Amino acid sequence: MRRFGSGNFNEYERNIKLKSNKLEEDHKKEFTSDIEQNEKIIKETFQDCSDLEYRQIEVNHHIKWLIVYIDNLIDEKMLDEYVIKPMITTRAKTEGDLKDELIFAGTTNISKNVSDIVRNLLEGYAAILIAGSSDIMTVAISGSVKRSLNEPSSEPVVRGPREGFIEDLSTNISLIRGRLKTPKLKVEYITLGELSQTRIAISYLKGVANNSLVDEVRARLDSIKLDGVLDSGYIEEFIEDQPFSPFPQVHSTERPDVAVAELLEGKVAILVDTTPFVLIAPMTFWAGLQASEDYYIRWPVATFIRWIRFLFINFAIYAPPLYVAITTFHQEMIPTDLVLSIAASREAVPFPAMIEALLIEIIFEALREAGIRLPKQMGQAISIVGGLVIGQAAVQAGLISAPVVIIVSITGISMFTIPRYSFSNGIRLLRFPMLFLAGTMGLYGIVLGFLGIMLHVTSLRSFGTLYFSPIAPLKLSELKNVLIRLPIWMKFRHSNNPSSREDRLEDLSGDT
Amino acid sequence: MRTFKCMILLMLVILCGCWDRTEINDLAFVTATAMDLSDDGNILCSLQVAIPSSTEGGNRGGAKDNQFFIISAEGKDGNEIHRKLQKKSSRILFFSHRSVIFISEHLARHGIDDVLDIFTHDPKYRLKTYIMIVKGGDGRDILKMKYPFKQVSIEAVKEMEISGQDLAVTLRDFYITYASEGVHPVIGAIEPDSYSKDSDKEIYNFAGAGVFKDFKLLGLLNEKETLGLLWVTNQLKTGRITAKLPHGGEVGMVLNHTDRKIITKNSNDFVHFTIQLEGQGSLAENTSSLDINEPENLNVIKSALEGAAKKQVQDFLIKIQKKYQVDSVGFGQELYKNNPEKWAVLKNQWDSRFPEADISVEVNLTIKGAGMIHSSFDMQNKEMRK
Numbered sequence: 001m002r003r004f005g006s007g008n009f010n011e012y013e014r015n016i017k018l019k020s021n022k023l024e025e026d027h028k029k030e031f032t033s034d035i036e037q038n039e040k041i042i043k044e045t046f047q048d049c050s051d052l053e054y055r056q057i058e059v060n061h062h063i064k065w066l067i068v069y070i071d072n073l074i075d076e077k078m079l080d081e082y083v084i085k086p087m088i089t090t091r092a093k094t095e096g097d098l099k100d101e102l103i104f105a106g107t108t109n110i111s112k113n114v115s116d117i118v119r120n121l122l123e124g125y126a127a128i129l130i131a132g133s134s135d136i137m138t139v140a141i142s143g144s145v146k147r148s149l150n151e152p153s154s155e156p157v158v159r160g161p162r163e164g165f166i167e168d169l170s171t172n173i174s175l176i177r178g179r180l181k182t183p184k185l186k187v188e189y190i191t192l193g194e195l196s197q198t199r200i201a202i203s204y205l206k207g208v209a210n211n212s213l214v215d216e217v218r219a220r221l222d223s224i225k226l227d228g229v230l231d232s233g234y235i236e237e238f239i240e241d242q243p244f245s246p247f248p249q250v251h252s253t254e255r256p257d258v259a260v261a262e263l264l265e266g267k268v269a270i271l272v273d274t275t276p277f278v279l280i281a282p283m284t285f286w287a288g289l290q291a292s293e294d295y296y297i298r299w300p301v302a303t304f305i306r307w308i309r310f311l312f313i314n315f316a317i318y319a320p321p322l323y324v325a326i327t328t329f330h331q332e333m334i335p336t337d338l339v340l341s342i343a344a345s346r347e348a349v350p351f352p353a354m355i356e357a358l359l360i361e362i363i364f365e366a367l368r369e370a371g372i373r374l375p376k377q378m379g380q381a382i383s384i385v386g387g388l389v390i391g392q393a394a395v396q397a398g399l400i401s402a403p404v405v406i407i408v409s410i411t412g413i414s415m416f417t418i419p420r421y422s423f424s425n426g427i428r429l430l431r432f433p434m435l436f437l438a439g440t441m442g443l444y445g446i447v448l449g450f451l452g453i454m455l456h457v458t459s460l461r462s463f464g465t466l467y468f469s470p471i472a473p474l475k476l477s478e479l480k481n482v483l484i485r486l487p488i489w490m491k492f493r494h495s496n497n498p499s500s501r502e503d504r505l506e507d508l509s510g511d512t
Numbered sequence: 513m514r515t516f517k518c519m520i521l522l523m524l525v526i527l528c529g530c531w532d533r534t535e536i537n538d539l540a541f542v543t544a545t546a547m548d549l550s551d552d553g554n555i556l557c558s559l560q561v562a563i564p565s566s567t568e569g570g571n572r573g574g575a576k577d578n579q580f581f582i583i584s585a586e587g588k589d590g591n592e593i594h595r596k597l598q599k600k601s602s603r604i605l606f607f608s609h610r611s612v613i614f615i616s617e618h619l620a621r622h623g624i625d626d627v628l629d630i631f632t633h634d635p636k637y638r639l640k641t642y643i644m645i646v647k648g649g650d651g652r653d654i655l656k657m658k659y660p661f662k663q664v665s666i667e668a669v670k671e672m673e674i675s676g677q678d679l680a681v682t683l684r685d686f687y688i689t690y691a692s693e694g695v696h697p698v699i700g701a702i703e704p705d706s707y708s709k710d711s712d713k714e715i716y717n718f719a720g721a722g723v724f725k726d727f728k729l730l731g732l733l734n735e736k737e738t739l740g741l742l743w744v745t746n747q748l749k750t751g752r753i754t755a756k757l758p759h760g761g762e763v764g765m766v767l768n769h770t771d772r773k774i775i776t777k778n779s780n781d782f783v784h785f786t787i788q789l790e791g792q793g794s795l796a797e798n799t800s801s802l803d804i805n806e807p808e809n810l811n812v813i814k815s816a817l818e819g820a821a822k823k824q825v826q827d828f829l830i831k832i833q834k835k836y837q838v839d840s841v842g843f844g845q846e847l848y849k850n851n852p853e854k855w856a857v858l859k860n861q862w863d864s865r866f867p868e869a870d871i872s873v874e875v876n877l878t879i880k881g882a883g884m885i886h887s888s889f890d891m892q893n894k895e896m897r898k
Contacts, residue, residue, distance in 0.1 A: 340541060344565050349537070
């Protein structure tokens with residue numbers, strides 16, 4: 001099913017196993033009925049953690065309570081209001097009684113198990129220890145800091161919803177639920193990361209998504225073993241079918257509307273806590289060329305824009321190689337007037353065309369990278385350096401020829417017409433081998449490269465769906481959602497995977 | 513093992529092709545070739561080579577000096593000449609962009625079979641190159657001329673050929689015609705313009721066509737005869753015919769659409785051809801006092817034009833039939849298509865039988881309009897005849 005190419009992985013897995021053995025022992029440990037002993041257990045577990053707070057409360061001089069929590073993870077106000085205040089005024093003597101009293105404080109758990117309590121503490125619960133009882137109660141009063149909902153910066157639209165996912169998982173789920181008010185929307189939690197204990201949610205529409213797809217996603221996620229998950233990119237690398245492909249096989253988006261549209265098509269969304277990027281599987285080649293806005297603007301325009309993208313993705317890969325191949329191998333293909341003006345512009349240039357193109361390409365990539373990493377205030381400096389110094393001065397100095405600058409600029413523009421960032425990154429990488437092939441073998445090399453890319457793309461699979469479908473294998477009925485964007489009333493949006501569609505129809509009839 | 517196999521495969525892919533990378537600025541773009549006959553009977557070959565010079569700010573209009581230069585070499589055969597020419601150039605001579613090959617009238621009369629052979633071998637010598645006869649002069653002189661519209665003067669010749677008003681023959685056409693039965697090749701002709709006295713500002717103009725037989729130029733057709741040739745061979749895209757009217761004055765017509773049909777009839781031993789020419793167009797000139805609003809007058813004009821056209825075509829036919837005695841139109845080919853048995857009989861003696869063939873011409877013109885003004889702008893002064 002999945003191929004992990006690196007040998008290092010096995011070693012890594014072994015380390016994880018050792019660690020988990022130790023954790024296994026901790027799991028079995030239980031609290032005693034002695035409150036001092038219990039306090040000691042917690043203190044030992046959280047040794048050198050200065051942010052752990054203890055508050056001892058004595059009510060009526062005989063009930064001794066100890067509240068333990070991690071500073072900053074909980075909301076102090078809630079602690080005072082919903083925990084300490086009821087405690088002081090209560091007549092309860094046991095946890096069971098106390099639970100009833102504190103019911104308005106949200107989620108409460110009771111457990112003897114040390115590791116449960118420890119995990120709850122780390123999730124922003126306050127633990128309440130009571131003298132003479134081994135049952136320890138935890139109350140959820142977490143108060144972490146959340147970012148407000150902003151427009152996603154990686155996928156801007158002119159028309160369409162402006163909300164984007166944020167780093168908080170529950171907010172993200174609520175954003176999806178807000179758009180799909182049906183119990184068919186399932187959300188399954190799992191936890192990944194031995195140390196980070198990151199919550200992951202698998203979300204799909206029951207009856208729309210293919211059951212085997214959901215099982216496959218679940219199985220792949222379950223097999224992941226790693227220390228920490230900082231972004232969904234970590235997960236993506238584990239679950240993709242072909243880790244050595246330049247093309248992303250899992251779709252990542254920051255937009256809830258995109259995620260919902262994909263769920264409606266029978267795909268599975270993987271939400272990861274602490275990152276706004278939601279993974280969607282399976283992904284096809286064409287998904288990389290579709291923007292959410294395609295479905296919000298009128299269809300003739302959307303179709304036109306789609307074709308512009310098809311045209312420019314080819315430019316992005318083939319424009320510089322074609323220029324290099326034709327000017328160094330096939331000069332007879334250029335119209336006479338053009339060949340003379342290209343020859344004139346190359347008259348003073350000391351490098352071969354391929355080196356020239358590579359040089360400019362690499363400078364362009366550096367400019368682009370610098371533009372992303374630079375503090376925003378300095379962005380202008382980059383455009384001045386890039387545009388003026390390289391564009392004009394280098395041409396005037398005769399270091400590079402003007403046609404190459406034009407070609408690379410066109411390529412640069414083409415790159416930005418690809419709506420999916422990860423997809424355009426893949427395309428970006430393909431340009432360099434293509435350039436090399438063109439510079440050494442001419443059009444023959446380009447054809448070889450093209451064939452190579454096509455072979456790879458058509459054999460690539462993402463969670464069982466062929467990456468290039470519905471073009472290869474050709475499914476005429478589904479082209480209307482790919483090559484053109486038909487009016488929404490003329491079609492019902494469904495999956496690129498026909499089996500899931502049939503499945504859904506069956507499931508829906510079975511459900512009702 | 514797998515990587516090893518992959519590497520072998522990769523090497524097969526990379527190392528098999530021939531490494532023919534040439535930078536564009538290491539090439540000398542030849543735009544035209546001229547072939548002349550030198551005094552001692554050798555072939556003098558001249559190449560016009562473009563100088564790629566930057567056209568900053570896009571001010572290409574107004575040809576700058578020295579946008580091209582000429583290299584010449586003399587030799588017995590094409591290969592020897594090529595070698596000599598390459599020795600004079602620091603860059604590799606690149607012939608794919610050559611648009612025209614000029615052959616001087618002198619050399620053409622001498623025979624061009626040896627000259628043309630070299631163009632048939634190397635694929636870089638394009639068969640779409642135009643071939644032209646230089647009427648009464650040397651090809652070299654045409655190459656030297658500057659043309660105001662174009663950086664490289666010979667590109668203008670290409671543009672003139674493409675416009676389709678004159679006989680445009682490419683190497684390919686020439687070879688095909690030569691290889692075909694029952695037709696002999698013709699080649700367009702060019703001459704230095706006789707009106708431009710200043711030698712520095714000399715330009716050229718097209719001057720009819722040359723009639724070939726067995727790689728030898730037999731003679732030249734003038735412009736009117738060339739129109740006849742184009743029409744009869746169905747190559748006429750646009751043309752102008754003028755006729756004198758019986759009552760004085762002249763009318764001119766622009767042909768926009770033409771058609772022709774050759775009908776063969778054979779009675780026993782004799783072959784008879786009827787050429788039916790169709791033409792559509794509009795009046796371009798009317799210096800007579802006829803009011804063309806009247807349909808009758810239009811008929812007068814029409815028949816006058818038809819007569820003129822017929823005469824023009826007949827003049828041409830007489831010239832090739834009686835004077836040069838060569839079937840440049842391809843009547844033999846028509847016969848072959850319509851009556852293969854007859855052709856099989858006549859095939860070997862066609863060259864001697866063609867001058868005796870009976871050819872009649874029928875012209876049918878359709879006047880579609882008279883342009884912006886109907887009769888003549890001088891209508892008020894002239895007494896219009898109704």
